[in-house]
Amino acid sequence: MKAFKAPKTSLGNLDAEAAAILITAAADIALIIDEHGVIRDVAFNSEDLAAEMEGEESWLGRPWLDTVAEDSRPKVEAMLKDVADRALPRWRHINQGAGRDGSVPILFSTVRVGEGGRVVAFGRDLRPLSLLQQRLVEAQQSIDRDYARLRHAETRYRMLFQLWTEPVLILDAATLAVLEANRAADQLLGRGGKRGTVRIFLDVFAERARERIQLMLAGMRATGRAEDVQAVLQEDGRDVLVSATPFRQENASLVLVRLTYPQGEAGAVVLPRAKSKMLRLVESVPDAFVVTEQDGRIVTANAAFIEMAQLGAEEQAVGQPLERWLGQPGVEMEVLTANLRQRGPVRLFATTLRGEYGATVDVEISAVTVMNGTGPCFGFAIRDIGTRVTAPGRAAGRAPRSVEQLTELIGQVPLKDLVREATDVIERLCIEAALELTGDNRASAAEMLGLSRQSLYVKLRRYGLGDLPAENDGMG
The missing domain is CATH 3.30.450.20 (PAS domain)
Structure with a gap:
């Protein structure tokens, strides 16, 4: 003083x-x-x-x-x-x-x-501060509820994307080069799922149809909208309906194109226009998607999963058990399928995915059960969280588990470990909240938490929160 x-x-x-x-x-x-x-x-x-x-x-x-x-x-x-x-x-x-x-x-x-x-x-x-803390808790609860609703919607969109059978492509708006394509489009382009070959979108169509498509794309660039046009494929002469939607991503102008076969075409499934718009939104999501039978054997997998599993083509994954690449063999898959059968959809299940050549990544899995003609099958949305960016000013340590994640661990780890994990989550969140409320004043935060400053420093080092000085800071 x-x-x-x-x-x-x-x-x-x-x-x-x-x-x-x-x-x-x-x-x-x-x-x-x-x-x-x-x-x-x-x-x-x-x-x-x-x-x-x-x-x-x-x-x-x-x-x-x-x-x-x-x-x-x-x-x-x-x-x-x-x-x-x-x-x-x-x-x-x-x-x-x-x-x-x-x-x-x-x-x-x-x-x-x-x-x-x-x-x-x-x-x-301190009553105004207590009121502010209460509002903060209520805001956090509201954010958690909104996030849960978004996760549910995202899971439904991912399953729709995986079950989609029509060709869908993402083009560069300037050059019309094919940047991304789903499995059906890869077969149409003759790439067999390989991403190395660059194809021009117009090469897919017969010469007499290319002018109409160019006019449609030119009108889309001018007005932001495009009418569907009829075209003929170059390879087999089949008629298709071409739909295009412009969008921007990372300052680049892109076009999402859907090719719809006429009703009754062998092997083709035509969805309502509203469902096709939903597919356009989920087509470019970079997460892995896998569909398995009841016994856990893979029916189909997207390119992101093939890349994460370090495989050359989808055929190497079809018919193989998913647990071959997922977490601990005989444990993780059994817990997931048991939860799907007994409790319904699974969200934010934390585990690891192993590649064929030894690479391991931390992943989060959301899974649902889908009924098909022969019985239920399982859909898994797998997200790589190993490169997730941490918040500024906080160490890039392991993020605290959510309540849902802790619930999913039941049956995998002993009860004493679950209790310790839950205690650590609560303690870390309380420390972070105290630091936020005091403007990162550690002396005041320690006072608010009823801790000595030395005890607070020990916990800060334990959770990797903030940069600690060589000596205790003074009162501030």
């Missing part, structure tokens, strides 16, 4: 009345306490707080210890001892008694004045 350089000169002849006005203005509540710890006078700077503290007149002549909640008495004793020892003042959270069996959270600091042992306790009303 740094005092005034020349208080007698700068403050002038400051009498008791002026000092009382200054003390009242400096705090929401001020207590005058004698050398025996007895309250001699009380002042309020807030009418609301004075009304909340009804019966404060009964504090006069009573020890301060008797006017606070039971859990705050050790803190009051420590504050009075510090001021008697002339130690530096510290702010402490005190639950000051109010009305019948009530209390109000107050942040107190004590200062010794004069030579008679009198002490002034300055208090700040």
Whole structure:
């Protein structure tokens, strides 16, 4: 604490009345306490707080210890001892008694004045901060609910994408080069699922149809909309309906094109136009998708899964058990399928995926059960989380598990490990919230959490939260 350089000169002849006005203005509540710890006078700077503290007149002549909640008495004793020892003042959270069996959270600091042992306790009303904390919790709960709804919708879109049988392509708007294509489009382009060959979109069609498609794409670039056109394929002369939708990604102009075969074409499935728009949205998602039979053997897998599993083509995965690449053989797949049969969809199941050549990545799995003509099959959406970006100012350590993830671990790890994991999650979240509320002031955060600064530093190092100095920082 740094005092005034020349208080007698700068403050002038400051009498008791002026000092009382200054003390009242400096705090929401001020207590005058004698050398025996007895309250001699009380002042309020807030009418609301004075009304909340009804019966404060009964504090006069009573020890301060008797006017606070039971859990705050050790803190009051420590504050009075510090001021008697002339130690530096510290702010402490005190639950000051109010009305019948009530209390109000107050942040107190004590200062010794004069030579008679009198002490002034300055208090700040913490109710606005408590209200802010409550709003923060409610906002977080609302975000969690919205995120869960988005995850459900995303899972449904992913399954639709995997079951789609019509050719869908993503083109460069300027050159019309094919950037991405689904499995049906790869077969149409003659690439057999291989991504190495670059093809021009117009080469797929007969020469007499290319002019109409070029006019459609030119109109789309000018107006942002395109009417569907009929065209003929170059390879086998079949008629197709060409639909195009422009979009932008990373400052690049792209076009999503869908080819629809006429109704009744052998081997073709024509979905309603609304469903086809849904497919356009999910076509470019870079996550892995796998469909398996009830016994866990792969029926089909997209290119992202083939790449993650380090395979050359989809044929190498079809007919193989998914657990060959997933987590611990005989454990992870059994837990997933058991949850799918008994509880329905699975979300955010954390595990690992092993490639054919030894590469291992951390993944999250969402899974659903889909009924087909011969019985149920399982769909798995697999997301690589190994390269997930951490928040600025936080170490790139393992992110805390969510409640859903902890639930999914039941049956995989012992109960004592689940309890320890849940405790760590709660402790880390509380520390992060305290640091946010105090503007990363670790001394205040430790006080708010009821920890010593040294204990807080130990926990910060344990969870990798923030950059720690070589020595403890001062009060700030």
